[in-house]
Amino acid sequence: MTRLETRLVHAGRDGLREACVHAPPIDLSTTYPVADLEAGTASFDALVAGEASAANPIYARLHNPTVARTESALARLEGSEACVAFGSGMAALTAVLMARRAHGGHVLVVRPLYGTSDHLLASGLCGLEAEFVTADRIAASIRPDTALVIVETPANPTVDLVDIRAAVAAAGSVPVLVDSTFATPVLQNPLALGARYVLHSATKFLGGHGDVIAGVVCCEDALAQPLRTVRAATGGLLHPLAAYLLHRGLPTLSLRVERAQANAQTLAERLAAHPRVARVFHPGLGTVRNAHLVGSQMAGPGSLMAFELAGGYDAAAAVMRAVRLMTPAVSLGSVDTLIQHPSGLTHRVVGAADKAANGITDGLLRLSVGIEHVDDLWSDLAQALDAAATVPAAQAA
Numbered sequence: 001m002t003r004l005e006t007r008l009v010h011a012g013r014d015g016l017r018e019a020c021v022h023a024p025p026i027d028l029s030t031t032y033p034v035a036d037l038e039a040g041t042a043s044f045d046a047l048v049a050g051e052a053s054a055a056n057p058i059y060a061r062l063h064n065p066t067v068a069r070t071e072s073a074l075a076r077l078e079g080s081e082a083c084v085a086f087g088s089g090m091a092a093l094t095a096v097l098m099a100r101r102a103h104g105g106h107v108l109v110v111r112p113l114y115g116t117s118d119h120l121l122a123s124g125l126c127g128l129e130a131e132f133v134t135a136d137r138i139a140a141s142i143r144p145d146t147a148l149v150i151v152e153t154p155a156n157p158t159v160d161l162v163d164i165r166a167a168v169a170a171a172g173s174v175p176v177l178v179d180s181t182f183a184t185p186v187l188q189n190p191l192a193l194g195a196r197y198v199l200h201s202a203t204k205f206l207g208g209h210g211d212v213i214a215g216v217v218c219c220e221d222a223l224a225q226p227l228r229t230v231r232a233a234t235g236g237l238l239h240p241l242a243a244y245l246l247h248r249g250l251p252t253l254s255l256r257v258e259r260a261q262a263n264a265q266t267l268a269e270r271l272a273a274h275p276r277v278a279r280v281f282h283p284g285l286g287t288v289r290n291a292h293l294v295g296s297q298m299a300g301p302g303s304l305m306a307f308e309l310a311g312g313y314d315a316a317a318a319v320m321r322a323v324r325l326m327t328p329a330v331s332l333g334s335v336d337t338l339i340q341h342p343s344g345l346t347h348r349v350v351g352a353a354d355k356a357a358n359g360i361t362d363g364l365l366r367l368s369v370g371i372e373h374v375d376d377l378w379s380d381l382a383q384a385l386d387a388a389a390t391v392p393a394a395q396a397a
């Protein structure tokens with residue numbers, strides 16, 4: 001197999017040369033002519049049963065060739081038989097949960113994880129009982145009706161790492177889903193470590209330019225079929241224009257990830273030495289859980305970090321107000337640097353006790369480092385930290 005950098009550029013380009021086009025075509029059809037009723041019925045049955053394709057796509061909720069092309073690219077990047085794309089990362093997770101219900105009503109979830117994933121699981125909206133555990137409690141918590149184990153690594157927002165091999169061993173015969181959004185296929189391949197599902201919010205690094213909402217699940221075909229059936233029934237679709245944009249961003253993924261990662265290491269070191277910063281959480285500083293997995297499980301520390309202001313909530317709010325180059329916004333993995341306050345924004349839906357237990361404090365900011373010049377980023381951050389220093393001490397306490 002060719003190397004990742006080459007696959008990023010060429011994956012999902014099958015048949016283009018033969019069709020004498022260079023850019024992948026975009027198919028916006030919602031319906032497809034069915035002249036031969038018998039063949040149409042056979043295609044319909046195959047797609048509803050979760051087959052990856054059929055002679056006739058029939059209807060765009062069942063199949064879309066542009067989306068399928070993007071899926072084939074992502075499957076090659078994760079080294080999976082299949083990939084199923086959805087309208088968002090949350091739609092992707094919902095589909096996995098619905099598909100797993102046939103295997104039992106209990107899901108084990110390692111915290112911390114993305115705030116809305118946490119909320120979806122804790123709320124029981126998908127009809128499953130979610131039990132939140134630390135990674136060392138997985139083996140002891142497996143029940144006969146456990147249908148899935150969910151881990152997120154690196155985890156949101158504190159960038160803690162979970163040992164995927166150990167989680168897989170602890171789960172035994174229960175499939176493990178890894179939310180690998182922060183790592184991308186450039187830094188981590190959970191399927192090679194025994195995970196059965198890899199989930200990405202493709203809204204983040206894979207799309208990479210802040211203009212696509214998408215989610216993907218990479219897995220073996222036998223597990224992908226029920227996901228396609230759920231997608232066809234519930235309609236959590238990725239639009240073909242969004243699928244095109246997602247595919248469009250992939251060739252530069254390794255360049256983006258590597259540049260952002262180098263920038264992040266420098267910023268993390270400078271932040272750690274800054275008097276107004278109490279703590280920096282970044283795998284490249286060794287200050288997160290299981291940082292030793294950088295270099296083995298993960299090819300590098302990535303470009304996400306969290307840092308705690310000595311001045312607490314008011315100082316954190318002041319930094320968000322004062323940044324000029326960085327965008328004060330949720331989301332991550334974009335070419336531009338984004339800074340946000342997990343407790344007040346992305347993890348707002350997580351209960352106070354669970355926030356406290358997972359280090360999501362009022363003075364914590366999360367930084368998703370982009371590909372700008374690192375010295376410009378540092379100038380902006382340093383002036384914002386200085387601005388935060390003018391917050392009165394009484395407020396900051």
Ligand SMILES: *Cc1c(COP(=O)(O)O)cnc(C)c1O
Pocket residue numbers: 088089090091114116117152156179181182201202203204213214215
């Ligand atoms: C953003 C995110 C999600 C949810 O994805 P959407 O595309 O916003 O629905 C899930 N997991 C992680 C780790 C995320 O960062």
